[in-house]
Amino acid sequence: MQxxxxxSFDGACMDCSSRDLPARRHFLKTAALxxxxxxxxxxxxxxxxxxxxxxxxxxxxxxxQKKVICFSFDHELRSKVDNNWHITPTKIGxxxxxxxxxxxxxxxxxxxxPDFVDKVMLHMKDDDKGLGNYSVALFGExxxxxxxxxxxxxxxxxxxxxxxxxxxxxxxxxFYGHQAGPDxxxxxxxxxxxxxxxxxxxxxxxxxxxxxxxxxxxLGDPRKEEKTATVAFRTKDRLxxxxxxxxxxxxxxxxxxxxxxxLMPFRKKDVDEAMKYIKxxxxxxxxxxxxxxxxxxxxxxxxxxWQLESxxxxxxxxxxxxxxxxxxxxA
Numbered sequence: 001m002q003x004x005x006x007x008s009f010d011g012a013c014m015d016c017s018s019r020d021l022p023a024r025r026h027f028l029k030t031a032a033l034x035x036x037x038x039x040x041x042x043x044x045x046x047x048x049x050x051x052x053x054x055x056x057x058x059x060x061x062x063x064x065q066k067k068v069i070c071f072s073f074d075h076e077l078r079s080k081v082d083n084n085w086h087i088t089p090t091k092i093g094x095x096x097x098x099x100x101x102x103x104x105x106x107x108x109x110x111x112x113x114p115d116f117v118d119k120v121m122l123h124m125k126d127d128d129k130g131l132g133n134y135s136v137a138l139f140g141e142x143x144x145x146x147x148x149x150x151x152x153x154x155x156x157x158x159x160x161x162x163x164x165x166x167x168x169x170x171x172x173x174x175f176y177g178h179q180a181g182p183d184x185x186x187x188x189x190x191x192x193x194x195x196x197x198x199x200x201x202x203x204x205x206x207x208x209x210x211x212x213x214x215x216x217x218x219l220g221d222p223r224k225e226e227k228t229a230t231v232a233f234r235t236k237d238r239l240x241x242x243x244x245x246x247x248x249x250x251x252x253x254x255x256x257x258x259x260x261x262x263l264m265p266f267r268k269k270d271v272d273e274a275m276k277y278i279k280x281x282x283x284x285x286x287x288x289x290x291x292x293x294x295x296x297x298x299x300x301x302x303x304x305x306w307q308l309e310s311x312x313x314x315x316x317x318x319x320x321x322x323x324x325x326x327x328x329x330x331a
Contacts, residue, residue: 050110050267051162055143057103065095073140073164078148080157081173082227083324086135087152093132105131108151111158116265119194123178128154140164148172155179155324167331169274173231176265177324185321188298195323201261202306202317205254206291209242213251217242222292222305223316231314231328239309241290252284258308259284262315277331278313286310295320
């Protein structure tokens with residue numbers, strides 16, 4: 001399809017020049033990291049920094065540590081996702097040595113776009129006083145077969161799998177979010193929220209719709225937040241909202257911008273895999289877009305809750321009372 005010819009994103013925002021995105025730090029404190037620095041450098045050369053460091057981290061674990069955070073690859077915990085949970089009862093800052101903590105931090109940073117990673121670390125500080133209060137688990141054995149590293153905590157389920165999970169973008173369902181400020185309910189313009197730019201971009205699509213299209217796109221209540229069930233796929237005849245196939249060429253271009261902004265926080269490797277699955281399943285024309293009026297902060301008709309959906313994709317953005325975002329993309 002002609003409109004999808006431009007569906008090629010490299011993890012960069014289409015108009016980053018208009019946003020003050022900080023550059024990622026490109027150095028490691030050698031004295032503090034030791035072997036971590038060497039592993040990170042090797043990973044950068046192989047363009048697999050996070051995967052390389054997962055293997056390095058695994059090799060440093062003591063038998064006692066492995067007993068707590070290591071599981072078989074097919075363990076049921078591996079595919080779980082939630083908005084606020086700990087995959088293991090031990091927190092990074094208490095369970096790991098300083099060198100191991102540094103490795104975990106670099107693994108997590110490496111899963112993100114270098115131009116956005118500082119904002120991600122800021123949200124983790126806002127949401128739970130930093131990475132040290134999050135938890136990790138390892139499934140399988142890195143370096144010798146299928147494996148997956150999963151990091152969880154408040155407003156985060158992140159994965160690093162080295163393509164071990166076939167047919168799943170990001171290694172499986174993920175979650176990201178942010179509460180900017182002390183109040184759980186943010187103001188309607190979400191000041192300081194690092195992800196609200198995605199919500200603003202989505203509202204550009206709604207503003208471009210005509211009256212008939214808006215009736216199809218604007219619904220009442222969104223899907224419920226029900227842990228892993230939140231990202232369950234639905235058949236084509238049960239998708240919410242307005243099919244993108246019924247939009248004009250200019251409107252589809254705006255949806256492309258939304259998709260680019262949704263993918264922008266992540267590393268190129270995961271962006272490319274997600275786009276491969278989206279394209280293979282019909283591209284933009286397979287998606288539907290919905291907005292939900294019953295969770296409108298400030299009752300200002302700037303829709304805080306919306307989603308892009310297809311039979312093999314859920315990207316559910318719930319900006320009420322602050323940002324929760326649920327993602328699941330498969331082949």
